Amino acid sequence: MRVWAVSLNTFKETIRNRVMVNILIFAIGLILLSLVIGDWSMGQQVKVIKDFGLSAMSLFGLLIAIFIGIRLMVQEFEQRTIYVIASKPIHRWEILLGKYLGLGITLAVNVIFMSLALWGADLFMEGKIDFGLAPAILLIYIEILLVVMLALFFSSFVSPNLSAIFTILVFIIGHLSAFLRDYVQLHPENSYNWVLKLIYWVVPNLEMLNIKMAVVEHLERPPHAVTYGFFYGIGYILILLVFTVAIFNKKDFK
Amino acid sequence: MKPFLKKTFFVVAIILLGFEIHWTQSAMDRHRVIRFVNKRPVFLPRGKILKWISMGYRGLAADWLWIESVLYYGRRVTDEDNPYYVYMLRKGIEEEFKNRPQASPVADSIMGLAKDLSHILYRFDSRGLVDYVYPMLDRVTTLDPHFITPYIFGGVYVLMETGEIEASIKLLQKGYRANPERWQLPFYLGWIEWMYKGDIEKTYKYLLEAVRKEGCPRYVGDLLAGLSEKLGRAELTKRYLKGLLESTDNPEIKKQIEKLLRQIENKS
Numbered sequence: 001m002r003v004w005a006v007s008l009n010t011f012k013e014t015i016r017n018r019v020m021v022n023i024l025i026f027a028i029g030l031i032l033l034s035l036v037i038g039d040w041s042m043g044q045q046v047k048v049i050k051d052f053g054l055s056a057m058s059l060f061g062l063l064i065a066i067f068i069g070i071r072l073m074v075q076e077f078e079q080r081t082i083y084v085i086a087s088k089p090i091h092r093w094e095i096l097l098g099k100y101l102g103l104g105i106t107l108a109v110n111v112i113f114m115s116l117a118l119w120g121a122d123l124f125m126e127g128k129i130d131f132g133l134a135p136a137i138l139l140i141y142i143e144i145l146l147v148v149m150l151a152l153f154f155s156s157f158v159s160p161n162l163s164a165i166f167t168i169l170v171f172i173i174g175h176l177s178a179f180l181r182d183y184v185q186l187h188p189e190n191s192y193n194w195v196l197k198l199i200y201w202v203v204p205n206l207e208m209l210n211i212k213m214a215v216v217e218h219l220e221r222p223p224h225a226v227t228y229g230f231f232y233g234i235g236y237i238l239i240l241l242v243f244t245v246a247i248f249n250k251k252d253f254k
Numbered sequence: 255m256k257p258f259l260k261k262t263f264f265v266v267a268i269i270l271l272g273f274e275i276h277w278t279q280s281a282m283d284r285h286r287v288i289r290f291v292n293k294r295p296v297f298l299p300r301g302k303i304l305k306w307i308s309m310g311y312r313g314l315a316a317d318w319l320w321i322e323s324v325l326y327y328g329r330r331v332t333d334e335d336n337p338y339y340v341y342m343l344r345k346g347i348e349e350e351f352k353n354r355p356q357a358s359p360v361a362d363s364i365m366g367l368a369k370d371l372s373h374i375l376y377r378f379d380s381r382g383l384v385d386y387v388y389p390m391l392d393r394v395t396t397l398d399p400h401f402i403t404p405y406i407f408g409g410v411y412v413l414m415e416t417g418e419i420e421a422s423i424k425l426l427q428k429g430y431r432a433n434p435e436r437w438q439l440p441f442y443l444g445w446i447e448w449m450y451k452g453d454i455e456k457t458y459k460y461l462l463e464a465v466r467k468e469g470c471p472r473y474v475g476d477l478l479a480g481l482s483e484k485l486g487r488a489e490l491t492k493r494y495l496k497g498l499l500e501s502t503d504n505p506e507i508k509k510q511i512e513k514l515l516r517q518i519e520n521k522s
Contacts, residue, residue: 040324041317041321042324044403047317047401051316054313172309175310206310213313213400216313217398217400219400
């Protein structure tokens with residue numbers, strides 16, 4: 001109940017954030033712009049619209065996740081509102097989880113709006129709605145939630161600027177980690193392979209959450225790719241949540 | 255300042271600025287066409303590196319490069335209404351256009367192609383003017399190997415303008431390796447072997463591969479039936495198709511092959 005109260009308050013607070021509203025308008029604008037861009041693609045409008053739509057959803061969702069996720073707890077300390085909340089009968093982990101869920105709901109609303117824009121453009125172009133995009137949208141949302149959690153985790157022990165850099169770095173490495181695995185397999189003789197393997201196993205492999213190309217081109221997916229991707233993402237979120245709560249519990253509020 | 259003067263100043267300023275924007279825009283437009291078409295595509299890393307750089311957005315990157323390829327190609331095709339063509343003529347390269355080597359219509363002897371058709375297939379007007387299109391299409395297809403249109407665009411349409419037979423075959427073969435289930439790729443490979451290289455043995459081989467793919471249209475089967483009759487291979491084709499019939503469980507393909515078998519039996 002207390003978690004719900006915090007998350008509802010965070011939702012109300014973040015949904016009014018001007019940066020977020022601007023990014024959302026820009027993303028929807030870009031999805032609609034793909035109607036025009038698709039016209040230059042020699043009959044590939046539908047593919048272009050879907051690619052643009054899903055990529056815009058993911059990119060702008062991540063922008064919101066990084067910029068708002070990092071400020072989520074930091075601003076409570078800067079504005080000293082954390083003292084007011086902490087003085088109430090509420091655990092620290094409840095504050096953190098409530099804040100995270102609140103932003104999660106805001107991001108869900110964003111993803112829903114962007115999906116509606118994409119499906120609207122698709123309906124306009126194809127005359128039907130491609131619900132086959134839904135699994136990719138679900139995994140994009142999980143990826144965004146994971147990035148928010150990363151931002152929260154880093155912001156619990158380093159400055160906001162550094163946590164933005166770290167989050168972006170993990171995002172980049174996360175999308176390239178499959179290449180690390182392939183590199184190790186191609187060059188098994190390298191002495192530093194253990195470092196690459198360590199990075200591969202520690203950093204989340206965000207390509208597990210990327211099925212955009214497969215849904216757009218109706219390609220065959222590995223069996224249970226969506227289920228595995230979903231639980232893989234949730235697993236990382238929960239691990240990071242535990243670490244963040246542990247750090248947050250030890251944090252000196254003075 | 256009085257409110258009336260303020261308003262007047264504001265309106266005059268808007269009008270003057272509007273004229274200024276219109277004038278600069280028109281001036282830029284006058285020079286734009288030439289500058290724009292003469293622009294070479296910027297250096298791009300190889301497809302494999304682009305795959306790294308684009309991270310989780312390979313589809314988006316492929317679309318972007320695809321649109322760039324189409325626009326680049328469109329600007330450099332030597333149609334009379336294309337500003338690039340006009341620009342090249344103005345630069346005085348008419349002689350170069352005249353002396354450009356033309357391929358001989360090898361397929362004439364095989365199928366007796368109509369003159370008009372051979373004129374379309376062997377014009378090659380844009381030879382040497384679209385030198386970046388194949389490297390760009392190679393990058394598009396490395397980023398998104400299942401995007402079929404760029405293979406067909408490069409393998410068929412660009413070929414008709416440039417006569418780059420080997421580059422077209424290479425692109426279509428790349429597509430066939432990545433999409434062995436698509437009938438279009440062996441079909442067009444067979445088409446190039448036939449029309450541009452005159453190798454009907456290879457065409458026959460590719461059409462045999464195309465007819466076993468799901469969704470292969472009837473005309474491909476018709477072509478194969480005609481070709482096997484011409485080559486005196488009706489018996490061999492029938493045996494091959496019967497083997498295919500037994501090896502597949504797909505009712506669509508079965509129906510297609512049965513129809514084709516009947517067609518060959520009727521002809522022989």
